[in-house]
Amino acid sequence: MKRFVTAKLALALLGVAHVAMAQQGTSNGEWPHYAGDAGSTRYAPLSQIDRSNVKDLQIAWRWRSLPIGKSADTNLKATPLMVDGVLYTSTGLHQAAAIDPETGETLWVFTPEPKEIQGRGGVPASGRGLAYWTDGKNKRLFHNTLDGRLISIDARTGKVDPKFGVNGTVLLKEQLTDRPVPMVGSSSPAIVVGDVVVVQVVSEVTAVNKEAVPGHIRGYDVRTGKRLWIFHTIPQEDEFGVETWENGSWKYSGNTGVWTTMSADPELGYVYLPVETPSHDFYGGHRLGDNLFAESLVCLDARTGKRVWHFQIVHHGVWDYDPPAAPILGDITVDGRRIKSVTLVTKQAMSFVFDRVTGKPVWPIEERSVPQSDVPGERLSPTQPFPTKPAPYERLGYHEDDLIDFTPQLRSEALAIASKYVRGPMYTPTSRVIEGGTQGTWVSPGYGGGSNWNGAAFDPERGMMYVPTKNSPMIAALTPADRKLTNFDYVRATTATVQGPRGLPVVRPPWSKVTATDMNTGEHRWSRAIGPAPEHVRNHPDLQGLGLDFSSMGQTSIRPSPLVTKSLLFLGESGSLSGDPGGRMFRAYDKTTGSVVAEIELPSKSTSAPMTYMHKGRQYIVIAVSTRQHPAELVALALPGGRKPQGQSDPIPTIAGASRPVMNSAEVARGRALFAQHCAACHGVKGEGVNDGAPSLLGQNELEKVLYKVRMGGVQMPPMQTLLNDKQIQDISAFVVAGLPAR
Structure with missing residues (x-):
C-alpha cells in the first residue's frame, strides 16, 4: 500500500503568499462566532470582570428557552452570538431567537417548519449555535x-431570506452523493469565510450496513444558496x-x-476541517x-474547496478517535x-500543532509502532502518529498503577475488573x-476524551492554551454480526465506561x-482538577475516615468548555447531555497560576460553552x-448595576391617558378563558401578579405593547406565538387591556 509523504503530510501544489499575523480573539466587545472568533480561540480581551471583583458576579437576566407545543427544551447546548448589540441563539428544539443583550428580552423568534425536529433514535434535537454573515x-x-x-435568516427580522435556496432553505441531502440519502443533519453550526458558507453534515451515528452516506463538505454562496464546490472527504475515483x-x-x-465545529483564517481564506471516523467506528x-x-485535519481553500494540506492523526481508525473539537x-x-x-486537541489527550499555512508540524510528530489486531479480516496500520510536544494531557494506554488504591480491598477489586479486558499501550x-x-x-x-466537543481556549497575548480533559477508560468490544440484520462482519458489542468497584x-x-x-515552548505550566469529587464519591461509605482530600479529585465524565479573558479563565463543571453528570458551579481561575478566585453557583448544570461581551459599558x-x-x-x-430587565419585576410600561379598546361580551369571554388557561398561573386570575418574575398586568392601556409582549415573551415568559394562533393572542391581549381592572 502506498504511503504518503512522511508523517502523512501533503501540501497541495499551491502558491502560498506571506500574510501578516491576524488579530485573534474577539474585538469591539462582540462575540460573532460560535467560539468567539473564526479561529475558535474562545478569547475576549475584556477586563471589566477581573480577579478583584469576579466574586461579586450576579445574575443579570435569565432567558428561558422556547417550547414548541408541549415539548420543553431540556438540552440547550447553544452558545449565543453577539453582533451589533443583539444576541442570537439557536435552541435545543432547533428554533432561533434574537435577544436583547441588556435585559434578556426576546426580540424575535424563528421556528422552522416542521416544528418537531427529532434527533437519531428519538433523542431531542440540540443545536450548538448559528453562523453570522x-x-x-x-x-x-x-x-x-x-x-x-x-x-x-434575516438577522434584523427573524424571517427567512427568500432569495436563498428555495424559500430560504437548502436541503443538505441534495447534491451530496449519487447514493440514496435517507437523512443527514448537523448539531454544529456552519462557518462563513468571505461570501462562502461552509457546511458540514453527519449522516448516520451508527451505520446499519457498510454501505453508508458519506459526509462530504460543501461550500455555498451566502446570498443565493448555490453550491459552489464539494470536497470529498472519502476520495472518489482518480482523486488524491x-x-x-x-x-x-x-x-x-x-x-x-465533520460532526463538530470548524475553524477558519479569513485572511488566508482557509477553512480547517476536523474529519471524523468512517463507518463503523470499531x-x-x-x-x-x-x-x-x-480522522484527519484538512485545510481547504474556502473559495474553491481545493485541498491545501492535510494530516491524518489516526490511520485506519477502529477506536472512535475522531477529532472532537474545532482546530484552534x-x-x-x-x-x-x-x-x-x-x-x-484530541480524544487521545494529545495535541497536534502545525503551521496553518503550510501544514508543517511545529514540533516533530513520530510514527511509532502499535499493536496489531487478531480480529479476522481486520488489518491495522503498523504505526500511528505521536506528537513529541506538547506532552499528553492524560496517561496513554493501560497502566496498572493508575487503578484506584484508596483501600487494599478497592485496589483488589479494581484489578479484578481490569482483568476482564484486553489491556495494553x-x-x-x-x-x-x-x-x-x-x-x-x-x-x-476513552473515546469520550481526553478532549471532546468542549475543546480548548487560546490566549493570543500570552501564547497559552487551556485544555480541559477527563480521565475515564472505556470499553471497545466486537461481536460477530447477525447477517440477517447487517452485512458487517463484526458489530460493536458494547460502548461504555469501565465501571469501577462499588x-x-x-x-x-x-x-x-x-x-x-x-x-x-510546548511545555505545560500548570494543571488543576476541575472541582471536587462528585457527591457520591465524597459520601461513599468505604471512603469515610480515610483522610482523603476530595477537593482536588475533579468531577467525573464532564465536558466543560473554557472561556478566557484578560486575566481570568472560566469553566463550568458539567457540559454533558442535559447537564448530567457534573455540578452547578461556574469557576473563575487566575489564568497565570490556576488558582480558583471565585465560584458562582448557577441555577442548574451548564450544558454549553460560555461566551462574553460588552454592552453599554457593562461586561456580561x-x-x-x-x-x-x-x-x-x-x-x-x-457585576452589580445596570438596568433592571423588563418583565422580571416591573409592570409593562403604559402611557397615561391612552384609550382602552372596547370589547363585546364574546371577545371578553374568549380572552378571559385563554388568560385563565395560559397566563393566570403566573400573573394571577385577576392579573395582579403572584410569582417571582411575573409582573402585575393591571392598568395596561396600550394594546400594541401588550400584543408584542404576549407574542414575543420575556425573560421567563415563553413567546406565546409558539403556543397560540394570532386570533388567540389578540383575544388575550385585548382582555388584558380591556377586561382586567384599571388598577
Whole structure:
C-alpha cells in the first residue's frame, strides 16, 4: 500500500503568499462566532470582570428557552452570538431567537417548519449555535438543522431570506452523493469565510450496513444558496488518496464527515476541517487501508474547496478517535520564529500543532509502532502518529498503577475488573468478546476524551492554551454480526465506561482537570482538577475516615468548555447531555497560576460553552444551563448595576391617558378563558401578579405593547406565538387591556 509523504503530510501544489499575523480573539466587545472568533480561540480581551471583583458576579437576566407545543427544551447546548448589540441563539428544539443583550428580552423568534425536529433514535434535537454573515448592508444568520436543512435568516427580522435556496432553505441531502440519502443533519453550526458558507453534515451515528452516506463538505454562496464546490472527504475515483481505500471500499463507505465545529483564517481564506471516523467506528475489515481523509485535519481553500494540506492523526481508525473539537488558530513564537499555528486537541489527550499555512508540524510528530489486531479480516496500520510536544494531557494506554488504591480491598477489586479486558499501550486494538474470557479492549483515554466537543481556549497575548480533559477508560468490544440484520462482519458489542468497584471510578483521580500549556515552548505550566469529587464519591461509605482530600479529585465524565479573558479563565463543571453528570458551579481561575478566585453557583448544570461581551459599558458572561428536570435557559452574569430587565419585576410600561379598546361580551369571554388557561398561573386570575418574575398586568392601556409582549415573551415568559394562533393572542391581549381592572 502506498504511503504518503512522511508523517502523512501533503501540501497541495499551491502558491502560498506571506500574510501578516491576524488579530485573534474577539474585538469591539462582540462575540460573532460560535467560539468567539473564526479561529475558535474562545478569547475576549475584556477586563471589566477581573480577579478583584469576579466574586461579586450576579445574575443579570435569565432567558428561558422556547417550547414548541408541549415539548420543553431540556438540552440547550447553544452558545449565543453577539453582533451589533443583539444576541442570537439557536435552541435545543432547533428554533432561533434574537435577544436583547441588556435585559434578556426576546426580540424575535424563528421556528422552522416542521416544528418537531427529532434527533437519531428519538433523542431531542440540540443545536450548538448559528453562523453570522454581513456585507455591511445585509445581515444573515445560517441555521444548520439536525434534519438536514441550511436556512438563511434575516438577522434584523427573524424571517427567512427568500432569495436563498428555495424559500430560504437548502436541503443538505441534495447534491451530496449519487447514493440514496435517507437523512443527514448537523448539531454544529456552519462557518462563513468571505461570501462562502461552509457546511458540514453527519449522516448516520451508527451505520446499519457498510454501505453508508458519506459526509462530504460543501461550500455555498451566502446570498443565493448555490453550491459552489464539494470536497470529498472519502476520495472518489482518480482523486488524491483514493488508493487508501482498498478493494474499492471508497464506493460504499460512509460517514467521514465533520460532526463538530470548524475553524477558519479569513485572511488566508482557509477553512480547517476536523474529519471524523468512517463507518463503523470499531471495525474496518470492509475498508482496508489508511482511509484518507478520515480522522484527519484538512485545510481547504474556502473559495474553491481545493485541498491545501492535510494530516491524518489516526490511520485506519477502529477506536472512535475522531477529532472532537474545532482546530484552534493562534500565532506563536517558537525558537525565535513567529508561526501562524493551528492546534488540534484530541480524544487521545494529545495535541497536534502545525503551521496553518503550510501544514508543517511545529514540533516533530513520530510514527511509532502499535499493536496489531487478531480480529479476522481486520488489518491495522503498523504505526500511528505521536506528537513529541506538547506532552499528553492524560496517561496513554493501560497502566496498572493508575487503578484506584484508596483501600487494599478497592485496589483488589479494581484489578479484578481490569482483568476482564484486553489491556495494553495506546492503540491496543479493539477486540472480540470471548465467552468465558475477555470482554473487549480497555481504551484509555476513552473515546469520550481526553478532549471532546468542549475543546480548548487560546490566549493570543500570552501564547497559552487551556485544555480541559477527563480521565475515564472505556470499553471497545466486537461481536460477530447477525447477517440477517447487517452485512458487517463484526458489530460493536458494547460502548461504555469501565465501571469501577462499588460505584466508584476505576482509576485514580483527578478524573477531570484543566492544563495550561505555553504554546511558544510546548511545555505545560500548570494543571488543576476541575472541582471536587462528585457527591457520591465524597459520601461513599468505604471512603469515610480515610483522610482523603476530595477537593482536588475533579468531577467525573464532564465536558466543560473554557472561556478566557484578560486575566481570568472560566469553566463550568458539567457540559454533558442535559447537564448530567457534573455540578452547578461556574469557576473563575487566575489564568497565570490556576488558582480558583471565585465560584458562582448557577441555577442548574451548564450544558454549553460560555461566551462574553460588552454592552453599554457593562461586561456580561452568558452560559446555557439545563437538566431533564430543569427547562433550559441562558443565564447572564454581570457585576452589580445596570438596568433592571423588563418583565422580571416591573409592570409593562403604559402611557397615561391612552384609550382602552372596547370589547363585546364574546371577545371578553374568549380572552378571559385563554388568560385563565395560559397566563393566570403566573400573573394571577385577576392579573395582579403572584410569582417571582411575573409582573402585575393591571392598568395596561396600550394594546400594541401588550400584543408584542404576549407574542414575543420575556425573560421567563415563553413567546406565546409558539403556543397560540394570532386570533388567540389578540383575544388575550385585548382582555388584558380591556377586561382586567384599571388598577
